[in-house]
Amino acid sequence: MTxxxxxxxxxxxxxxxxxxxxxxxxxxxxxxxxxxxxLTGQGRYIDDIDRPNMLHAxxxxxxxxxxxxxxxxxxxxxxLPGVVAVLTGEDIAKTTGPLPCFANPPVEQRCVxxxxxxHVGESVAVAVAESRYxxxxxxxxxxxxxxxxPTVVDPEAAVHVTGDGVLHPDRGPTNIAHRRSFSxxxxxxxxxxxxxxxxxxxxxxxxxxxxxxxxxxIAEYDGGSGKFTIHMNSSMYNYVGWTxxxxxxxxxxxxxxxxxxxxxxxxxKLFTHKVxxxxxxxARACGRPVKYIEDRIDNIxxxxxHGSDRVYDAELALDKxxxxxxxxxxxxxxYGAYFQFGVGHHGNALSQIVGPYRIRSVDxxxxxxxxxxxxxxxxxxxxxxxxxxxxxxxxxxxxDELGLDRLEFRRNNFIRPEQFPYKIPTGNLYDSGNYGxxxxxxxRMLDYTGWRTKxxxxxxxxxxxxxxxxxxxxxxxxxxxxxxxxxxxxxxxLTSSPEGVSVKIDPTGKVVVSLQAPFxxxxxxTMATMILAEQLxxxxxxxxxxxxxxxxxxxxxxxxxSRYTVMxxxxxxxxxxxxxxxxxxxxxxxxxxxxxxxxxRGGKVGVKGVPGMEKSIADIAMHAHFFxxxxxxxxxxxxxxxxxxxxxxxxxxxxxxxxxxxxxxxPIMGHMCHMPVVEVDPNTGKVSFLDYVAVHxxxxxxxxxxxxxxxxxxxxxxxxxxxxxxxxxxxxxxxLTASYADYLIPTVxxxxxxxxxxxxxxxxxxxEYGIKGGGEGGRMGAPPAVCAAIEDALRPFGVKIDAMPVxxxxxxxxxxxxxSLAG
Amino acid sequence: MGKxxxxxxxxxxxxxxxxxxxxLLSDFLRHELSLTGTHVGCxxxxxxxxxxxxxxxTTRSCLCFAVQVDGQNVETVESLGRIEAMHLIxxxxxxxxxxxxxxxxxxxxMCTVELLRNNPNPDREAILEAIGGNLCxxxxxxxxxxxxxxxxxxLQTKEEAAS
Numbered sequence: 006m007t008x009x010x011x012x013x014x015x016x017x018x019x020x021x022x023x024x025x026x027x028x029x030x031x032x033x034x035x036x037x038x039x040x041x042x043x044l045t046g047q048g049r050y051i052d053d054i055d056r057p058n059m060l061h062a063x064x065x066x067x068x069x070x071x072x073x074x075x076x077x078x079x080x081x082x083x084x085l086p087g088v089v090a091v092l093t094g095e096d097i098a099k100t101t102g103p104l105p106c107f108a109n110p111p112v113e114q115r116c117v118x119x120x121x122x123x124h125v126g127e128s129v130a131v132a133v134a135e136s137r138y139x140x141x142x143x144x145x146x147x148x149x150x151x152x153x154x155p156t157v158v159d160p161e162a163a164v165h166v167t168g169d170g171v172l173h174p175d176r177g178p179t180n181i182a183h184r185r186s187f188s189x190x191x192x193x194x195x196x197x198x199x200x201x202x203x204x205x206x207x208x209x210x211x212x213x214x215x216x217x218x219x220x221x222x223i224a225e226y227d228g229g230s231g232k233f234t235i236h237m238n239s240s241m242y243n244y245v246g247w248t249x250x251x252x253x254x255x256x257x258x259x260x261x262x263x264x265x266x267x268x269x270x271x272x273x274k275l276f277t278h279k280v281x282x283x284x285x286x287x288a289r290a291c292g293r294p295v296k297y298i299e300d301r302i303d304n305i306x307x308x309x310x311h312g313s314d315r316v317y318d319a320e321l322a323l324d325k326x327x328x329x330x331x332x333x334x335x336x337x338x339x340y341g342a343y344f345q346f347g348v349g350h351h352g353n354a355l356s357q358i359v360g361p362y363r364i365r366s367v368d369x370x371x372x373x374x375x376x377x378x379x380x381x382x383x384x385x386x387x388x389x390x391x392x393x394x395x396x397x398x399x400x401x402x403x404x405d406e407l408g409l410d411r412l413e414f415r416r417n418n419f420i421r422p423e424q425f426p427y428k429i430p431t432g433n434l435y436d437s438g439n440y441g442x443x444x445x446x447x448x449r450m451l452d453y454t455g456w457r458t459k460x461x462x463x464x465x466x467x468x469x470x471x472x473x474x475x476x477x478x479x480x481x482x483x484x485x486x487x488x489x490x491x492x493x494x495x496x497x498x499l500t501s502s503p504e505g506v507s508v509k510i511d512p513t514g515k516v517v518v519s520l521q522a523p524f525x526x527x528x529x530x531t532m533a534t535m536i537l538a539e540q541l542x543x544x545x546x547x548x549x550x551x552x553x554x555x556x557x558x559x560x561x562x563x564x565x566x567s568r569y570t571v572m573x574x575x576x577x578x579x580x581x582x583x584x585x586x587x588x589x590x591x592x593x594x595x596x597x598x599x600x601x602x603x604x605x606r607g608g609k610v611g612v613k614g615v616p617g618m619e620k621s622i623a624d625i626a627m628h629a630h631f632f633x634x635x636x637x638x639x640x641x642x643x644x645x646x647x648x649x650x651x652x653x654x655x656x657x658x659x660x661x662x663x664x665x666x667x668x669x670x671x672p673i674m675g676h677m678c679h680m681p682v683v684e685v686d687p688n689t690g691k692v693s694f695l696d697y698v699a700v701h702x703x704x705x706x707x708x709x710x711x712x713x714x715x716x717x718x719x720x721x722x723x724x725x726x727x728x729x730x731x732x733x734x735x736x737x738x739x740x741l742t743a744s745y746a747d748y749l750i751p752t753v754x755x756x757x758x759x760x761x762x763x764x765x766x767x768x769x770x771x772x773e774y775g776i777k778g779g780g781e782g783g784r785m786g787a788p789p790a791v792c793a794a795i796e797d798a799l800r801p802f803g804v805k806i807d808a809m810p811v812x813x814x815x816x817x818x819x820x821x822x823x824x825s826l827a828g
Numbered sequence: 829m830g831k832x833x834x835x836x837x838x839x840x841x842x843x844x845x846x847x848x849x850x851x852l853l854s855d856f857l858r859h860e861l862s863l864t865g866t867h868v869g870c871x872x873x874x875x876x877x878x879x880x881x882x883x884x885x886t887t888r889s890c891l892c893f894a895v896q897v898d899g900q901n902v903e904t905v906e907s908l909g910r911i912e913a914m915h916l917i918x919x920x921x922x923x924x925x926x927x928x929x930x931x932x933x934x935x936x937x938m939c940t941v942e943l944l945r946n947n948p949n950p951d952r953e954a955i956l957e958a959i960g961g962n963l964c965x966x967x968x969x970x971x972x973x974x975x976x977x978x979x980x981x982x983l984q985t986k987e988e989a990a991s
Binding site for chain 1: 864869872877918930967
């Protein structure tokens with residue numbers, strides 16, 4: 006079988022910096038430049054910021070999952086000393102419109118509910134007071150009269166709900182928010198001719214990123230200029246922050262979003278529309294700065310970012326040679342009460358839906374339903390991690406049914422190294438890869454055959470050890486076509502999702518880089534420092550990194566979809582080229598040499614082949630800043646030494662009008678092999694880890710230490726998804742896991758203590774230096790790997806894992822059922 | 829609500845303040861004393877980000893009222909080193925990449941301080957026990973364990989050099 010050929014041609018590579026160079030900084034595990042201020046308690050997170058004369062807000066949250074708001078009495082709250090204002094949704098709607106929604110058609114959502122609440126925890130009214138304590142007291146004094154409506158919790162039942170159970174009747178008499186089927190390649194033919202069809206019903210649970218810092222904002226409104234200044238811990242403010250101005254009813258230049266670093270995000274702080282809009286609205290209403298910081302209960306019940314919650318009916322067609330040829334999935338996804346990003350999570354999954362395998366046809370039927378739960382947003386994988394789980398569970402099921410080794414079955418189905426760049430049936434491109442090498446490295450690191458031997462020995466002793474294998478993709482560097490290509494209506498023109506940087510060398514030769522989105526637990530300052538030091542051949546200590554506010558920012562998208570390192574590297578290469586050219590020109594005047602005879606070396610510009618004939622960057626910078634007129638007149642040579650450069654998406658094409666080809670939209674394709682070794686206690690259902698190897702291929706490595714940190718942290722989150730975490734709503738729509746006492750984030754005792762991380766480097770032909778993204782991979786590989794390991798351990802019982810989280814109670818249930826089946 | 833006058837020694841400095849009895853120690857440190865290095869993650873005593881030492885013992889400052897520490901000694905992350913002269917435990921966390929977003933880090937550091945004061949040569953189990961009540965969402969804990977182990981080495985080397 007060969008790669009699927011599609012009509013749209015692959016654009017040529019715009020790579021300028023080739024992989025495989027001799028690097029001084031790139032590829033080294035240098036310590037992070039962010040850390041000293043974080044380690045000394047000087048991070049300046051959102052709640053560390055205060056403004057003079059600042060007020061504090063607290064929200065009253067709905068106890069009902071679905072109800073009409075009949076009346077609200079705020080009189081007692083308003084009368085409380087220290088309270089400045091109490092606003093209901095209707096009060097707020099007088100000045101502030103619906104929140105930004107990227108779905109088409111949109112679903113109306115407000116920062117405080119108007120007329121109806123659609124999930125437990127939705128805000129109903131807000132109190133603003135001199136302190137947070139008083140604001141919370143005031144919230145307790147607000148009286149609300151509700152008329153309860155039928156509650157919709159089960160996503161499959163939601164499909165059929167009518168009448169008062171419909172959440173958004175103005176959008177139509179159904180809770181189906183979006184339904185669309187896609188077909189790529191000869192699916193019917195492949196299933197008709199299949200030698201075997203594997204079928205599984207798979208359940209991915211609702212979990213979420215839960216960074217330890219919640220979301221917050223401090224807004225100021227200047228009545229004289231009509232302008233908002235908003236400190237916030239969201240990241241895509243230079244990308245879509247302007248849409249908040251639409252909600253606030255002001256022109257975009259009347260809102261300046263000022264970033265603070267974030268205490269973790271994992272996607273959840275991409276675009277925190279509710280909190281920012283609320284704080285701004287309250288500041289305008291009160292004429293004083295207002296701080297609103299979610300507490301943990303607010304965040305769990307009413308954040309922007311519950312993760313995917315899907316039921317799959319999945320089928321895999323195999324030919325007579327045990328080759329995977331076709332994939333057919335019907336998926337119901339529970340989006341909760343609102344639809345901020347539309348079905349973008351499924352567009353994301355379609356970028357790598359066939360995994361690393363030569364599957365040539367795909368059918369996908371997506372039903373997005375609305376229920377009385379908190380809305381979905383982004384969580385490390387943005388829906389692609391679910392597709393990884395599905396294809397890997399099917400691969401395991403196929404190997405088991407065929408009596409084949411799970412590992413060799415995968416290897417025999419891998420896309421082969423000579424087939425790259427490889428177009429998958431959906432139209433997305435995999436830029437490069439070498440999957441067999443990653444698998445081999447994982448086997449070697451784990452001592453796979455050694456563990457198989459030990460597994461047999463343990464089993465003789467009555468112990469149940471299992472080895473899991475997952476060979477997964479990690480797409481990186483989205484292009485924005487994924488935000489509209491699944492819409493039922495025609496979309497837009499070819500869409501970039503750019504990233505800008507500005508670089509300024511001051512008169513003393515020190516460098517300041519401005520990024521368009523702040524630190525959120527990744528290492529943007531370290532990464533940008535390393536790449537610019539490489540570009541300019543300067544000491545990293547001479548570089549500092551800052552974050553632009555939206556008023557001074559360039560076009561930028563921010564971290565997300567594992568794109569930041571690739572995109573910032575592209576922008577830095579562009580900016581550094583401008584700076585380098587000017588350095589050489591100015592130095593040329595100073596040294597009376599032609600620029601092409603000059604080179605950058607060790608913080609200086611010198612004449613090639615003539616040691617000592619050189620000027621320091623500090624000298625050149627001083628000259629460029631102050632002595633421009635000492636050089637010959639030239640309109641292209643101006644004072645100063647700075648550059649701004651915006652890097653566009655490196656490789657994207659349009660989807661076809663009929664969407665039989667989605668185009669190239671997520672092409673920088675990483676790969677991983679995860680091999681956990683678990684022990685299961687069949688009497689208690691407890692799963693513990695004996696070993697864990699994760700080999701990742703993210704192209705050219707920038708900082709192996711920080712990448713390994715991402716991998717390990719992502720694995721811990723993936724273990725949480727697989728074994729412990731769930732936003733669990735009961736049949737009345739009550740959230741039973743609304744605190745950390747019930748929403749179980751793994752502690753040090755639940756994760757493997759020694760995850761051994763390996764790296765393979767297959768550079769991208771399309772990005773600067775061949776870098777690929779690597780921020781999400783750990784969580785994109787761990788869930789299927791852990792499930793596979795549990796199944797492997799319990800092979801004597803014949804237990805199948807189709808649903809997560811695999812809690813001890815559920816696992817005991819599966820073992821009991823298997824035992825009673827066996828008689 | 830009546831207010832109380834309290835006198836608390838925080839990081840070696842005595843502060844006298846008038847506070848409501850219900851003011852949490854975490855809010856007292858962060859908002860009354862502007863010591864924002866102590867972070868608040870859950871405000872219900874599970875995550876451990878707000879851990880400080882009260883008379884040398886790790887305490888969740890979100891589960892403790894400021895009035896309860898009247899007359900006592902409180903140590904926060906600000907009591908350790910500054911950027912130009914970091915504490916060896918901080919240097920160990922830096923070297924071993926024991927933090928990513930940094931939000932849980934002050935709590936982890938204070939747990940480590942307590943552990944190593946009481947047990948300068950802890951085994952792996954003791955380290956797990958010491959940090960086992962604190963959540964970290966970024967690192968998967970492995971590099972935090974490595975950081976604590978590295979801190980043990982650095983402190984012992986310093987001890988040996990001094991003796």
